[in-house]
Amino acid sequence: MIELPLPSLGPDMTSGKLLEWRIAPGQKIRKGDVIAVVDTEKAAIDVESWHDGEVIELLAEPGAEIAVGMPIVRLADHGETPVAARPAATSATPPEPARRAPPVEAPASKAANLGETGGATTFARASPAARRRAQALDIDLAQLRGSGPGGAIQLQDVERAAAPKSGAAKAVTSDRADRHEGMRRSIALAMARSKREIPHYYLWDEIDVTTAMQWLQSSNEKRPVTSRLLPAALLLAAVARAAAEFPDMNGSWEHDAFQPSSAVHLGVAIALRGGGLIAPALRDAHKLGLDELMRNLSDLVRRARAGGLRSSEISGQTLTVTNLGDEGSAGLLGVIYPPQVALVGIGRIGPRPAVEAGALVARERVTISLAADHRVSDGRRGAQFLARIASRLQQPESL
Amino acid sequence: MTQTKPELLKTIVDALATIAPEVSDFDLDPDVPLREQIELDSMDHLHFLVALHQRLGVDIPESEYAGMRRLTDLVEYIAARSQANNPS
Numbered sequence: 001m002i003e004l005p006l007p008s009l010g011p012d013m014t015s016g017k018l019l020e021w022r023i024a025p026g027q028k029i030r031k032g033d034v035i036a037v038v039d040t041e042k043a044a045i046d047v048e049s050w051h052d053g054e055v056i057e058l059l060a061e062p063g064a065e066i067a068v069g070m071p072i073v074r075l076a077d078h079g080e081t082p083v084a085a086r087p088a089a090t091s092a093t094p095p096e097p098a099r100r101a102p103p104v105e106a107p108a109s110k111a112a113n114l115g116e117t118g119g120a121t122t123f124a125r126a127s128p129a130a131r132r133r134a135q136a137l138d139i140d141l142a143q144l145r146g147s148g149p150g151g152a153i154q155l156q157d158v159e160r161a162a163a164p165k166s167g168a169a170k171a172v173t174s175d176r177a178d179r180h181e182g183m184r185r186s187i188a189l190a191m192a193r194s195k196r197e198i199p200h201y202y203l204w205d206e207i208d209v210t211t212a213m214q215w216l217q218s219s220n221e222k223r224p225v226t227s228r229l230l231p232a233a234l235l236l237a238a239v240a241r242a243a244a245e246f247p248d249m250n251g252s253w254e255h256d257a258f259q260p261s262s263a264v265h266l267g268v269a270i271a272l273r274g275g276g277l278i279a280p281a282l283r284d285a286h287k288l289g290l291d292e293l294m295r296n297l298s299d300l301v302r303r304a305r306a307g308g309l310r311s312s313e314i315s316g317q318t319l320t321v322t323n324l325g326d327e328g329s330a331g332l333l334g335v336i337y338p339p340q341v342a343l344v345g346i347g348r349i350g351p352r353p354a355v356e357a358g359a360l361v362a363r364e365r366v367t368i369s370l371a372a373d374h375r376v377s378d379g380r381r382g383a384q385f386l387a388r389i390a391s392r393l394q395q396p397e398s399l
Numbered sequence: 400m401t402q403t404k405p406e407l408l409k410t411i412v413d414a415l416a417t418i419a420p421e422v423s424d425f426d427l428d429p430d431v432p433l434r435e436q437i438e439l440d441s442m443d444h445l446h447f448l449v450a451l452h453q454r455l456g457v458d459i460p461e462s463e464y465a466g467m468r469r470l471t472d473l474v475e476y477i478a479a480r481s482q483a484n485n486p487s
Contacts, residue, residue, distance in 0.1 A: 217461065221460070224452075224458055226449055226452065228445060228461065230441050231441075271438075271440070273419065273421065298445070301442045302446065325441055326441050327434065327440070
């Protein structure tokens, strides 16, 4: 038998609130399947299983605040005969209370209800705010029609459904304020820890991207709108390829030592509507071709804003990129997300004066910065990393 | 069936609301650039154009983006394309 604990969904996460189960007793699941939706201070996250098996018992009720590391599901491994969930009150050997996720009320009856669906229940896609609001108002998301991306249920859809209920508007305001406060608290914890523990050094370069932008324009002329590329795809691809060659920029600082990563799971800072940001991972970014990277990035941004980020995307980032976009500032000096050891900051691309063969010309340029951890690397190495990103961008067709 | 310009405007705003749900909370001024009224980054903009493509079958080339800053610009562009495709 395997017990799946609640994973940490961020470096400072100590607990999360179970919003809903996506599995039921008796259901066979595979590694990577979403088992539950758990609310953190930043967002509602789809928690994935990291084992194959058959669900024996759900160990917590929706609404429960669960400590990181606390078992939430019992699975029978392959080849193991599943033992049916035991009603807690009649069990001969009741589970040790300290190992159960509190508070657990009437788990047997709830589990039985879920079990009756045979695991074939369809689950509604909803934004984090909508999910929290629906739970607060006891509204079944499956009964709502979503107006968001891909039919995702938005806060406004829940508000509309809740309109006849008295006090709904006031509670929505309170829920938004809670989410905003949680987001600020989470960012403050991570950034204060970073500034306290990580000896940052900073470098930056203004990089010519004229060739890359011309290539992108020419490529997009041949593409339908559904498969167009954004400059961000080129920039992230260049950073990911360079990071794969510079292991001292890609990994984490844990237990007083640097742990390099062979894979590049690029954290992408995404601004959320209404404030705050989240930096989920574009996993294995160094292996993705431009089209696949663009598709994955588009999907990641959509889910970060509409709901549906997965636990594997919200942890395990090895290097983060903050890209300010076409309406952002010219450049930035970033704060490293602990326990990572570097952050790449990309400013606004635009025409800037440059000297070419002794003449002043206008070129498309961008300021790319590096904030890196002095415990792991030095400025010379950082400069080489930035130079490698720049050289990658001069050959966009090979990205 | 060809939509009138007011119908087109509504279809466009509905498509925009799937990307930026807050547009349902206030009236957008069709003559003011969209990005001066709501937060719309380049990914949102691309998702918006994909939503228009799905609803109206229109594929706005990247070279036309600069002239499509207001809702009015989009309505005029799509109406003209629609007229060209259905001259009767």
